[in-house]
Amino acid sequence: MQSTSRFRHMIVSIALPALAPASAFAATDAALLPRNLSPWGMFVSANIVVKAVMIGLACASLVTWTVWLAKSVELRRKSALARQRTRALEGNMKLAEAAERAGDAHDAVAQLIQSCAREAELSGGVHDDGLQARVALRLERVEAAMSRQIARGTGVLATIGATAPFVGLFGTVWGIMNSFIGISESHTTSLAVVAPGIAEALLATALGLVAAIPAVVIYNHLVRGIANYRALLGDASAQLMLIVSRQRDHRDFRLARAAE
Known part of the structure; x- marks a missing residue:
């Protein structure tokens, strides 16, 4: 019995020093792990540079959606008005009548x-x-100005779509470097040391994609809308050229009949 008890004491004396470091590392791991692994918690615990990157990307995303809303409303309103005025020009209308209807409006x-x-007034009625x-030259210049x-x-959207992923990547590199x-400073390769920094770094990358992808999609959508708007202005210019041509032909016809 005495030999058995001595054997047990020897096993305990050998096992305790081996288990003590493991329990100490476990306690250290638990202390190093952040309490909140939500996106907000990772943002709060992030490095100041990573925080600045995240805030910048959030502001860029806000700018993207603001431009989308403002430009969508502007395009819809101006396109509807351009269609309405272009349809009015398709009738049997003279240039003076069209100018009287337009008045002092500032649409395209x-x-x-x-x-x-x-230009017709400056030409002294000579068609x-x-x-x-x-x-034609005047209409081309006005079209270019309105375009x-x-x-x-919209150029802001192109800039955000092109640079946001790289800004997020910069935050990722900085976060991993800090990890x-x-x-190195803790002299341990514990996952609890490296995991929070990597999580914060990957959050910066995710925010970069969140800012860039909608910016590219919205930019392409607005470019198509602007192209349609320019086509409407081209149709209006063509109708005005037809009106000027018809008035010239009618005047030449009247002068020819008078000469007979």
């Missing part, structure tokens, strides 16, 4: 009409080939 088609009427060339105006702000620095 109204400015096309006003520019065309202004010749030179007038048609000058009107630049409607496309204003390895933590491993």
